Amino acid sequence: PDQELVDHISGNLESVDAEMDFTSITTASSGPTRVVCTKLVLANGQNSVLVIGSSDRYSANAIQTVATVLLLIFPIGCVSISVAAWLVAGLATRPIEQVQHFAENLDPRKLMTDIDLEGDGAEIESLRQELRRAMQRIEKAYEEQARVLANISHEVKTPISVVQTEAQVLMMKKPSPDEYRSFVKSTSEEMQRLGSMVESFLLLTRVQKNDAKVRQKVISTDDLVLESYEQCQSMARQYHVVLNISLNAGEREPKVLGNADLLCTLVNNLVRNAIRFTPEQESVELYSGVDDKTVIIGVRDHGPGITESLLPRLFEPFTQASSERRKGRGTGLGLQIAKGIAELHGxxxxxxxxxxxxEFEVRLPMAEHD
Structure with missing residues (x-):
């Protein structure tokens, strides 16, 4: 037997108890050995220790083999997983790359070019449909912008053409003092209209940018209605229209949180629009009220009403009724500005x-506190 193994076992016999004691011992000659020791009491009463040993080379070799295999498989597995992840990521991001390529080559003249995304999954189809809807919205906005620019060009050109034509007529003859006065008056009116249009453009841009919420305070809508009533009286007299006012008769005073100048512009635009469409000697009613937690400011006229074909686009820029249904010329932006201000205030x-x-009815959320 292996003397080194015997010496090791003999030196540790005292630690063996009644239970089995398992241990592994490695010696130079025997190599790894699995040893089981247990105490026995012989028939003569003598205490003995039963020692059974077996070579553990097979287990050691198996562990070594497994370790070697793992060392070889681990880097191969890492490389395989990395390649698989790269391929999967490439397939997953392919639609994103296609969308990016589509956006980089987007042409305003070909907005409805179909987006060709690879794949047939539900997610890809959902993305494809959403992109189509987005392109439709962009195309609609682009067409609206082109229409507005065309209308702006026309509206700006009109007063300039009027002044230029009258000036050319005056240059062709020796004008009388009355003709000079008529020319100056006409020029002043056209320039005032042009200035009003520019101010409307600036206000519309300000409202659309939500740039008006910086100075807000609690405002009494009765005060707004009174102020608008006073500011529009001159126009009502000019068009021979009676402007009536009716303030809230309830217990609660209607108040809103907002920008006083913009809200006054909103009411003025609606009142002036009503005056233009109301026949002479008829009336326009301006009123305020409360409906639960909503403040109401209303303008009611006695004009010809609004044609059904005009109602869906009433608040679009430069939408105006035919000239025979109204008196005077507006900028065509008043109602859009009014709606933008109302939406800006919720x-x-x-x-x-x-x-x-x-009847036009402005509905605004009531201010909770003063």
Missing amino acids: GDIVVRNLDVGC
């Missing part, structure tokens, strides 16, 4: 035809 404008005339 409200809306509701319009409806009546038996005689029509």
Whole structure:
């Protein structure tokens, strides 16, 4: 037997108890050995220790083999997983790359070019449909922008053409003092209209950029209605229209949180629009009220009403009724500005035809605190 193994076992016999004691011992000659020791009491009462040993080379070789295999497989597995992840990531990001390529080559003249995304999954189809809807919205906005620019060009050109034509007529003859005065008056009116249009453009841009929320305070809508009533009286007299006012009669005073100048512009635009469409000697009613937690400012006229074909695009820029249905010329931006201001304050404008005339109703959230 291996003397080194015997010596090791003999030196540790005292630590062996009644239970089995398993241990592994490695010696130079025997190599790894698995040893089991247990105490026995012989028939003569003598205490003995039973020692059974077996070579553990097979287990050691198996462990070594497994370790070697793992060392070889681990880097191969890492490389395989990395390659698989790269391929999967490439397939997953392919639609994104296609969208990026599509966006880089987007042409405003070909907005409805179909987006060809590879793949047939539900997610790809959902992305494809959403991109198509987005392109439709962009195309609509682009067409609206082109239409507005065309209208702006026309509206700006009109007063310039009027002044230029009258000036050319005056240059062709020796004008009288009355003709000079008429020319100056006409020029002044056209320049005022042009200036009003420029101011409307600036205000519309400001409203659309939500640039008006910086100075807000709690405002009494009765005060707004009174201020608008006073500011529009001159125009009402000019068009021979009676402007009436009716303030809230409830217990609660209607108040809103907002920009006083913009809200006054909103009401003025609606009142002046109503005056233009109301026949002489008829009336326009301006009123305020409360509906639960909503403040109401209404304008009711006795004009011809709004044609059904015009209602869906009433708040679009440069939308105006035919000249025979109105008096005077506006900028065509007043209603869009009014609606933009209402939405800026968390409200809306509701319009409806009546038996005689029509009614615009501004609905704004009531201020909770002063």
